[in-house]
Amino acid sequence: MPEPLEVVSGAHAVIVRVIGRLDAKSVPALLARCAEVRANGRNLIVNLSRVEFIASSGVGTLLSVAEEFRKAGRTVRFASPSTPVLTVIQLLNLEPFLPIDANEQDAERAIPA
Amino acid sequence: MPSRPDLDPAEALRLAARREHELLAISELSRELTVGLDLYALADLVLLNLMGQLGASRAALWLLPEGTERRPVLLRAHGVSRRMADALGATVAPDALQALGEERRILGAREFPERLHPATVALARREGIELLAPLSSRGETLGLVALGPGAGGSSYGPVELDAFQASLGMIGVALQNATLYNRLLENNRQLRVANEELTDLDRLKSEFLRNLNHELRTPLTVIIAYLTSVEDQGGLPDTVREFTGVCIEESKKLKAMLENLLDFGSATRGSLPLDVRRGDVVVPLRAYFEERLPGVTEGLREFVFEAPDAPLEAIFDRHRVLQIVEALVDNATKFTPCGTRITLRLRLEGDMVDVEVEDDGPGIPPERMTQIFASFRQGDGSPTREVGGLGLGLAFALELAHRMKGRLTASSDLGRGSLFRLSLPRAAQV
Numbered sequence: 457m458p459e460p461l462e463v464v465s466g467a468h469a470v471i472v473r474v475i476g477r478l479d480a481k482s483v484p485a486l487l488a489r490c491a492e493v494r495a496n497g498r499n500l501i502v503n504l505s506r507v508e509f510i511a512s513s514g515v516g517t518l519l520s521v522a523e524e525f526r527k528a529g530r531t532v533r534f535a536s537p538s539t540p541v542l543t544v545i546q547l548l549n550l551e552p553f554l555p556i557d558a559n560e561q562d563a564e565r566a567i568p569a
Numbered sequence: 570m571p572s573r574p575d576l577d578p579a580e581a582l583r584l585a586a587r588r589e590h591e592l593l594a595i596s597e598l599s600r601e602l603t604v605g606l607d608l609y610a611l612a613d614l615v616l617l618n619l620m621g622q623l624g625a626s627r628a629a630l631w632l633l634p635e636g637t638e639r640r641p642v643l644l645r646a647h648g649v650s651r652r653m654a655d656a657l658g659a660t661v662a663p664d665a666l667q668a669l670g671e672e673r674r675i676l677g678a679r680e681f682p683e684r685l686h687p688a689t690v691a692l693a694r695r696e697g698i699e700l701l702a703p704l705s706s707r708g709e710t711l712g713l714v715a716l717g718p719g720a721g722g723s724s725y726g727p728v729e730l731d732a733f734q735a736s737l738g739m740i741g742v743a744l745q746n747a748t749l750y751n752r753l754l755e756n757n758r759q760l761r762v763a764n765e766e767l768t769d770l771d772r773l774k775s776e777f778l779r780n781l782n783h784e785l786r787t788p789l790t791v792i793i794a795y796l797t798s799v800e801d802q803g804g805l806p807d808t809v810r811e812f813t814g815v816c817i818e819e820s821k822k823l824k825a826m827l828e829n830l831l832d833f834g835s836a837t838r839g840s841l842p843l844d845v846r847r848g849d850v851v852v853p854l855r856a857y858f859e860e861r862l863p864g865v866t867e868g869l870r871e872f873v874f875e876a877p878d879a880p881l882e883a884i885f886d887r888h889r890v891l892q893i894v895e896a897l898v899d900n901a902t903k904f905t906p907c908g909t910r911i912t913l914r915l916r917l918e919g920d921m922v923d924v925e926v927e928d929d930g931p932g933i934p935p936e937r938m939t940q941i942f943a944s945f946r947q948g949d950g951s952p953t954r955e956v957g958g959l960g961l962g963l964a965f966a967l968e969l970a971h972r973m974k975g976r977l978t979a980s981s982d983l984g985r986g987s988l989f990r991l992s993l994p995r996a997a998q999v
Contacts, residue, residue, distance in 0.1 A: 480601040480614050487613075512594035513601060513614055515621030516628075516647070519720055523626040523648030547586055548624035549721030 627717025670710025905930030
């Protein structure tokens, strides 16, 4: 089974790539990693292009991460969401709350230096 | 879903998809609730599921503790300030929550002023709480869930509230089952620990008997020797000879009784022997953590285990280290309020392996800190136990640590928490 998260450091943000299923099993690792980035005062890009399935707890995690970063005065962007992710984001009208970019480069550009 | 003639087909499809999403979320919730028994992990999954189900970016969950102080204790908050959520839970009047639980009533923000204390209403508004709902199961009110508004800006309609209500029912049953099962596991663990401690007490009793026997038998032997010497001397008056004879006979009887005691003591002796070996500290303490987790979280304290992935090799007695850690965790749970976070942490520190038990409770006053390892000692320095406790006292834990060539230290920051550190000699690298 591949690792569910890849973490790389970008120019203005830490990039976390989620791989496979974003569900009850994988959300604790994503939450912990995002909390670490926030605690270090960095901005965050969550790449969702390789998410094959997103459970409700996964959607809740994206919302929680977005809210916690907003409250901490940091920026979080969601890059290239896969079709399952985009479908549920649109269904719940979450586009205004979860800032989406076509790819990691666009997300980097959208983050204030 | 009944068709509504006033809806255009696109909107009807969207609503159907939304309904399907909510049903899937409830189905996922039913699976996720079986994941584990850690109430804090369950609370996380519950909140994240509800947030994803209803599109909310804020949520919090409180549970009512056992006992008379029935104010909700915060387990988890997402997107809500933990400090504010703590305060909000503390302002909820037990009878108001009980009434909501009996009605199984979800309160919308506009209804807050009618049913809740003004302080609760103010805190809920400040944190942007849109819904407050009781958690209940089998007629018992268990706690409270709060949800913020939909992150997309839409308000909750009857369909969303129905789905929320259905989820609350499942969550209540799951949390109650987890609590009851945790209590059962904790009772079993306490019985096992009590049994082990009885064995230790039995050994201590044997040691006491052996010591007592030695201390009494030595002077008695001297007394008998002198009396016999007196009796052997000629020219004693008859009365003195008679009295001396009685004294010798009674002393011999006493000595025989002591020897019987010695035999009994020897049969069961072995007072708290140490079995110090080289080994990995992580494996037994991870197992201890997993066994202890249900009891700690059932008491509404969060329990966290932090250890490196690699083994930590030390020289120690596995059983005695577990006893020391149990004493420390036991203290941390007894002397902190509900909602406290207790961390069991293992790490390498120079040539020692540190086992730490840290809490973020109220801390220990400085005047007590100086006595903390001495308070349970008797005047002669022998260790004794805290009345009513199952665990070994800290004084005994300190003694065990020293006997393993380790250290046991304590530090505390009043209002911020306490840290107890057991340092064990690190095994030499081969």
